Amino acid sequence: MGDPQSRIEEVSPAEFPLLVTENTQEEKETHLDRILHRLDIFLCFFGFHQSSPLGFLLSWAVFLLLGIAVPVVILRLSSCSNCEKYQIYNFELDIIVSQSCLAAISLGCVSHNLRKYGIRNFLFVDRFHGQMLRFRKEYIEKIEGFFRLLIYWMLPCLLLKTVHEVIRIIYVYRDSWWQSVAMILAMVFSWAYLTTISLSACLLFNLVCNLQVIHLDNYGKLLEGDSDVSIFIEEHLRLRHHLSKISHRFRIFLLLACLIVTASEIVTLFRTTGSSGIINIINGGDFAVSSIVQVVGIIFCLNASAKISSRVHGIVSVACRWHALVTCNSTDASESGVSNSVGNLEVTNSSGSLRINYSESDLESVDYLAPPMNTRPVSHLSTYHKRQAFVAYLQSNTGGITIFGWIIDRALINTIFFLEFSLVLFVLGKTLVLTTK
Numbered sequence: 001m002g003d004p005q006s007r008i009e010e011v012s013p014a015e016f017p018l019l020v021t022e023n024t025q026e027e028k029e030t031h032l033d034r035i036l037h038r039l040d041i042f043l044c045f046f047g048f049h050q051s052s053p054l055g056f057l058l059s060w061a062v063f064l065l066l067g068i069a070v071p072v073v074i075l076r077l078s079s080c081s082n083c084e085k086y087q088i089y090n091f092e093l094d095i096i097v098s099q100s101c102l103a104a105i106s107l108g109c110v111s112h113n114l115r116k117y118g119i120r121n122f123l124f125v126d127r128f129h130g131q132m133l134r135f136r137k138e139y140i141e142k143i144e145g146f147f148r149l150l151i152y153w154m155l156p157c158l159l160l161k162t163v164h165e166v167i168r169i170i171y172v173y174r175d176s177w178w179q180s181v182a183m184i185l186a187m188v189f190s191w192a193y194l195t196t197i198s199l200s201a202c203l204l205f206n207l208v209c210n211l212q213v214i215h216l217d218n219y220g221k222l223l224e225g226d227s228d229v230s231i232f233i234e235e236h237l238r239l240r241h242h243l244s245k246i247s248h249r250f251r252i253f254l255l256l257a258c259l260i261v262t263a264s265e266i267v268t269l270f271r272t273t274g275s276s277g278i279i280n281i282i283n284g285g286d287f288a289v290s291s292i293v294q295v296v297g298i299i300f301c302l303n304a305s306a307k308i309s310s311r312v313h314g315i316v317s318v319a320c321r322w323h324a325l326v327t328c329n330s331t332d333a334s335e336s337g338v339s340n341s342v343g344n345l346e347v348t349n350s351s352g353s354l355r356i357n358y359s360e361s362d363l364e365s366v367d368y369l370a371p372p373m374n375t376r377p378v379s380h381l382s383t384y385h386k387r388q389a390f391v392a393y394l395q396s397n398t399g400g401i402t403i404f405g406w407i408i409d410r411a412l413i414n415t416i417f418f419l420e421f422s423l424v425l426f427v428l429g430k431t432l433v434l435t436t437k
Contacts, residue, residue, distance in 0.1 A: 247401050
């Protein structure tokens with residue numbers, strides 16, 4: 001072992017760029033390990049790590065205590081003369097039920113996947129699976145974006161919740177100052193705990209999808225650097241396998257989260273529009289804060305799913321364009337069965353980068369099946385037929401995020417929007433008409 005100075009002196013000028021590249025890659029790998037460790041600690045702190053029976057019991061005990069017992073006990077003990085007038089207890093109980101149900105679903109689904117796969121396999125950044133070496137920088141940016149989004153949305157909502165609790169304590173409860181401060185801290189802390197769990201689960205799904213978007217965006221670049229169709233098919237099979245795994249791991253969470261948020265919003269409408277009492281910021285402010293958090297979480301999930309579907313459809317578009325360009329500029333030798341890789345590469349590069357046009361169409365993804373390694377290309381099969389078969393394969397085997405076969409794309413999001421809008425109109429018609437009568 002020598003000192004760093006002797007090591008530098010031993011390196012030749014030709015080897016110095018390679019040494020710098022290796023050091024840069026090691027620094028990126030260390031940075032990626034650090035940020036993954038930070039994410040792992042964050043998830044462990046909020047009870048998502050339940051790898052042992054003790055961790056499982058401790059996580060759910062804290063959830064039952066902070067998320068359910070503390071707010072319910074405070075509502076029971078904080079009796080006041082104006083509580084019946086403002087219907088505070090009934091309103092707050094509905095909010096606690098919806099928040100705790102959504103947080104329980106988030107905690108259960110994410111902890112199950114982390115316990116089964118681990119943080120690296122859960123995010124598909126395992127060093128032995130995927131192409132981590134090329135995408136370290138993008139991985140780091142996406143994981144850092146997870147923390148930024150969580151902070152950007154938690155801080156304003158936490159501020160709104162704190163202001164609402166202070167206003168309600170001032171105008172409704174007439175207890176001593178230390179009891180009022182204790183109630184505010186307990187309610188805000190419990191709300192922040194439940195909200196962080198539910199919003200973190202939605203952002204984790206968004207993060208997993210964004211990490212796959214990196215690979216989907218890179219897939220179109222393969223058409224510019226290689227002409228072997230088998231490489232394209234193998235990479236596409238790997239991508240569809242990952243999307244299928246993501247759909248399988250999150251389908252229960254996405255379905256139950258949508259149902260819980262929908263039920264919560266319907267109950268909110270019934271409570272606010274069907275009540276004959278006074279509705280103001282004192283008793284209705286929590287409805288607004290909780291609705292913002294829940295709807296934002298669902299939007300993150302739907303946006304990530306639609307982004308995946310758009311990228312997958314863009315892959316089909318860029319493959320068709322690549323096939324057309326190569327076919328129109330191919331030589332007779334390439335059409336007769338002789339592969340002309342250099343010519344194809346020049347044609348692709350001369351036509352410019354093949355950019356993906358994102359749309360909303362994608363289909364169910366299936367399990368990963370590796371192509372047989374002992375297959376030999378048929379000599380009489382022309383490169384045109386190979387490309388044509390590859391394009392036909394992409395058109396009939398697109399993939400995306402699904403919920404029991406339902407593809408989450410823009411068409412499904414439009415359908416969900418109109419269903420929710422119809423439910424809103426139905427509730428408003430029932431409550432407003434009954435209130436008028």
